[in-house]
Amino acid sequence: MVDADQTFVIVGGGLAGAKAAETLRAEGFTGRVILICDERDHPYERPPLSKGYLLGKEERDSVFVHEPSWYARNDIELHLGQTVAAVDREAKSVRFGEDGTVVRYDKLLLATGAEPRRLDIPGTDLAGVHHLRRLAHAERLKGVLGSLGRDNGHIVIAGAGWIGLEVAAAAREYGAEVTVVEPEPTPLHGVLGPELGQIFAELHREHGVRFHFGARLTEITGQDGVVLAARTDDGEEHLAHDVLAAIGAAPRTGLAEAAGLEIADRAQGGGIVVDARLRTSDPDIYAAGDVASFHHALFGSRLRVEHWANALNGGPAAARAMLGQEIAYDRVPYFFSDQYDLGMEYSGWAPPGSYDQVVIRGDAGKREFIAFWLKEGRVLAGMNVNVWDVTDPIQQLIRTRARVDTEALADPHVALDSLVP
Numbered sequence: 001m002v003d004a005d006q007t008f009v010i011v012g013g014g015l016a017g018a019k020a021a022e023t024l025r026a027e028g029f030t031g032r033v034i035l036i037c038d039e040r041d042h043p044y045e046r047p048p049l050s051k052g053y054l055l056g057k058e059e060r061d062s063v064f065v066h067e068p069s070w071y072a073r074n075d076i077e078l079h080l081g082q083t084v085a086a087v088d089r090e091a092k093s094v095r096f097g098e099d100g101t102v103v104r105y106d107k108l109l110l111a112t113g114a115e116p117r118r119l120d121i122p123g124t125d126l127a128g129v130h131h132l133r134r135l136a137h138a139e140r141l142k143g144v145l146g147s148l149g150r151d152n153g154h155i156v157i158a159g160a161g162w163i164g165l166e167v168a169a170a171a172r173e174y175g176a177e178v179t180v181v182e183p184e185p186t187p188l189h190g191v192l193g194p195e196l197g198q199i200f201a202e203l204h205r206e207h208g209v210r211f212h213f214g215a216r217l218t219e220i221t222g223q224d225g226v227v228l229a230a231r232t233d234d235g236e237e238h239l240a241h242d243v244l245a246a247i248g249a250a251p252r253t254g255l256a257e258a259a260g261l262e263i264a265d266r267a268q269g270g271g272i273v274v275d276a277r278l279r280t281s282d283p284d285i286y287a288a289g290d291v292a293s294f295h296h297a298l299f300g301s302r303l304r305v306e307h308w309a310n311a312l313n314g315g316p317a318a319a320r321a322m323l324g325q326e327i328a329y330d331r332v333p334y335f336f337s338d339q340y341d342l343g344m345e346y347s348g349w350a351p352p353g354s355y356d357q358v359v360i361r362g363d364a365g366k367r368e369f370i371a372f373w374l375k376e377g378r379v380l381a382g383m384n385v386n387v388w389d390v391t392d393p394i395q396q397l398i399r400t401r402a403r404v405d406t407e408a409l410a411d412p413h414v415a416l417d418s419l420v421p
């Protein structure tokens with residue numbers, strides 16, 4: 001049983017941290033809940049930053065996890081704009097803020113998320129080089145895309161991952177000229193493999209995006225702080241007024257590392273190692289969201305999932321575990337994306353090399369289909385594109401691990417539910 005005089009500290013006020021605080025109260029915890037975040041904004045959701053909010057279709061107020069008054073009403077001690085500098089595991093305390101305030105914890109949750117990887121090339125300090133993780137980044141980028149659109153300006157995007165592609169779509173909607181530079185031969189290569197990546201390349205080309213595959217940026221040239229061009233390792237030069245570095249995110253493990261917690265191998269995505277209860281190598285410290293690395297029995301691999309649903313569900317799961325409840329965090333990874341008029345959801349995990357077959361159900365040409373990635377006849381992952389309300393059967397197919405009849409799987413006239421054993 002958890003005492004009312006206990007103190008639970010949450011480091012990181014993203015979706016995972018905010019949802020953990022909400023769950024602690026919803027589960028009846030009456031002790032102190034302290035939520036510390038280095039950002040000045042109240043906890044918010046990041047998906048709109050590359051979609052509706054960036055496009056000016058969603059208001060700033062709509063991105064927040066809770067309205068500002070919710071924290072005081074729920075007796076959550078919120079410290080915004082304050083960085084946690086150290087965790088002292090022996091004293092069970094954290095030190096934060098400019099004045100080095102120390103607070104003791106009974107249980108600690110690390111929900112420190114991830115930060116954009118930086119381009120390590122000359123020219124990245126020019127004012128026209130951008131990253132996209134925070135609300136302030138999105139505000140700035142929105143202004144940049146607006147003026148590029150008005151002036152027929154050019155943006156070079158490094159990286160054809162989800163964020164790179166979503167910003168490419170937004171930039172085209174503003175009327176900017178867009179070039180995406182990507183070392184792999186197709187967009188989203190590491191997630192979808194070459195077969196499905198091609199569909200996203202075609203979608204963007206139809207909307208006027210230029211791709212430069214098989215190349216990396218080597219230099220951003222400029223004058224008086226202004227970007228002029230971006231050079232690639234094959235000797236090409238692309239006209240650019242702005243550059244977005246969208247080359248992935250690195251887990252913010254610094255605090256955990258300094259505190260001596262176990263960290264996953266970089267080859268496995270890095271992150272703070274947690275067990276099925278989201279507990280780190282210290283039984284009083286938990287981790288959730290983008291920063292946590294957990295072993296997923298379904299895929300026989302350690303995973304670090306950098307997606308909204310993992311923060312939405314992982315934060316509450318960690319909160320329940322902190323309260324002593326028996327939990328086993330084994331959700332099928334899930335994410336979504338919107339680009340132009342294409343909406344998609346993806347469940348599972350099937351990077352190139354892990355699958356031996358791709359099955360398409362529906363019309364890929366019309367971009368209304370479900371793609372399945374299989375290994376030895378078993379579904380590892382499924383992506384529905386402009387087809388809705390199929391996440392449950394897709395996830396059940398993944399969970400059951402049963403061999404499926406691939407002809408029936410490809411046939412839209414056969415109900416997906418009927419394939420679930």
Ligand SMILES: Cc1cc2nc3c(=O)[nH]c(=O)nc-3n(C[C@H](O)[C@H](O)[C@H](O)COP(=O)(O)OP(=O)(O)OC[C@H]3O[C@@H](n4cnc5c(N)ncnc54)[C@H](O)[C@@H]3O)c2cc1C
Pocket residue numbers: 011012013014015016017036037038039045046047048049050082083084085111112113114132133134163252255288289290291305306307308309311334335336337338
């Ligand atoms: C532009 C963008 C678009 C996205 N779109 C999608 C999408 O369409 N679909 C999808 O599934 N996912 C999407 N994601 C991913 C999703 O937003 C993340 O998975 C989610 O934000 C992770 O939440 P989190 O709480 O784990 O981490 P974060 O949201 O990163 O929050 C962690 C917080 O902790 C703070 N922090 C870190 N260290 C400290 C410290 N020492 N002291 C104090 N505070 C600290 C950080 O500044 C941050 O505020 C998107 C992400 C971005 C950036």
